[in-house]
Amino acid sequence: MRVVHSPLELQSLLKEEPGSIGFVPTMGALHLGHRTLIETAKKENDITVVSIFVNPTQFLEGEDLDAYPRKEEADQKICELSGVDYLFYPTVDAMYGEDEVSLNAPDVRGYIMEGTSRPGHFSGVLTVVNKLLNIVNPTRAYFGKKDAQQLMLIETMVANLFMNVEIVPMDTVREKDGLAMSSRNVYLSEQEREEALNIIKSLRIATQMVMRKECTAQEINEAMLEVLKPLEVEYVSIVNRAFMPLTKVEIGNTIILVEAISGSTRLLDNIWI
Ligand code: PAF
Numbered sequence: 001m002r003v004v005h006s007p008l009e010l011q012s013l014l015k016e017e018p019g020s021i022g023f024v025p026t027m028g029a030l031h032l033g034h035r036t037l038i039e040t041a042k043k044e045n046d047i048t049v050v051s052i053f054v055n056p057t058q059f060l061e062g063e064d065l066d067a068y069p070r071k072e073e074a075d076q077k078i079c080e081l082s083g084v085d086y087l088f089y090p091t092v093d094a095m096y097g098e099d100e101v102s103l104n105a106p107d108v109r110g111y112i113m114e115g116t117s118r119p120g121h122f123s124g125v126l127t128v129v130n131k132l133l134n135i136v137n138p139t140r141a142y143f144g145k146k147d148a149q150q151l152m153l154i155e156t157m158v159a160n161l162f163m164n165v166e167i168v169p170m171d172t173v174r175e176k177d178g179l180a181m182s183s184r185n186v187y188l189s190e191q192e193r194e195e196a197l198n199i200i201k202s203l204r205i206a207t208q209m210v211m212r213k214e215c216t217a218q219e220i221n222e223a224m225l226e227v228l229k230p231l232e233v234e235y236v237s238i239v240n241r242a243f244m245p246l247t248k249v250e251i252g253n254t255i256i257l258v259e260a261i262s263g264s265t266r267l268l269d270n271i272w273i
Contacts, residue, residue: 001080003087007095007135010049010088014136019046023138025129028052029069029183030078033173037142038082040170049136050079051088053095057102058124069186088136095131103127105153109243114149114259114268117234125150126157133158133165141165146172146180148255148270152243172269174200180269192263195230199258202227202236203271206256210249210273217247224258234259234266249273 004010014021022041026034030052041048052075059065072089079087105115105122115122133141143151155167173181178200179193188196202224209215209223217238224236237257238246246254257270 001084001087003076003089005089005091005094007088007090007131010086011135011137013086014047014049017047020139021045021047021049021136023133023136023141024048024050025132025141025143026050026052027054027068027183028075029071029186030075031173031181031183033144033146033181035078035082036173037144037170038079038084040168041140041142042083044168045139047085048083049086049088049138050084051090051132051136053088053090053128053132055095055124055128056092057096057127058121060118060121063118064184064187067187069183088132095128103130103157106156109149109156110153112149112243113235113237113257117259117266122150122153126153129154130157130161130163133163138165140168142168142170144172145169145272146182146268146270148257148268148272149243152241178204180267182267184265184267187265188262192265196260196262196265196267198227198230199260199267199269202258203256203269207271207273210251210254217245217249220249220256224256228258228260231260231262234261 022045024037024041054068056065103126105126110122111119151169158165158167177197179196205223205227206220209220221236239255240246240253251273254273255270259268
């Protein structure tokens with residue numbers, strides 16, 4: 001595995017690679033969810049590239065940029081053992097200059113749901129993903145469905161800017177008890193973690209209600225909020241795949257999303273129906 005810090009060096013190394021390139025962009029603190037993305041990238045491509053970059057522009061003032069878990073050695077080992085070909089580890093200065101061109105998230109879909117509690121977050125995500133995709137120029141890039149709004153906005157950016165990359169959405173990987181894997185789970189105390197399980201409980205209840213076919217989106221929403229009571233709920237949303245609100249679940253075209261805070265940790269989860 002080759003570890004590269006310079007964007008231009010990586011760009012020129014990858015230009016010489018003749019086969020397909022699978023890319024997994026991450027912010028590090030790698031867990032089983034990331035490993036699943038890497039395994040799939042390896043299966044589907046000739047070369048696998050992983051980036052680890054805690055991107056400052058997607059953190060708002062007062063968020064956990066400084067505290068965000070950084071596990072350089074362990075992450076490097078995981079990438080090595082997973083058979084990654086190139087690990088891209090840039091510094092902030094290598095990725096950003098002064099007075100830069102940047103991307104704005106769409107006015108509506110970038111500022112609803114997570115975009116309401118974190119205004120500007122998705123502009124930072126799109127800016128860095130755009131840079132990373134331009135550096136790596138991958139055949140396919142892999143993103144988790146847990147960050148469903150991020151995934152939809154990246155797909156939108158790729159379509160709007162006519163970018164030549166296939167975005168591959170990957171199912172959420174869960175702990176045995178159902179908690180969606182996230183690098184931020186390490187912040188949770190035992191009690192907060194227990195409370196966080198109400199998120200998957202609420203999504204399971206929503207699934208049961210959908211299977212019984214007897215309820216409106218509002219009824220599902222209310223039942224979920226009841227289960228989520230111990231947490232500080234940012235939103236429960238029932239939308240179609242284009243993120244337009246639904247009054248009734250449409251099988252094959254619905255995402256039910258939750259964002260809730262346990263202690264001071266923001267947790268996201270969703271189910272695709
Ligand atoms: O999902 C993440 O880890 C980040 O938002 C991403 C896509 C790597 C951009 O910094």
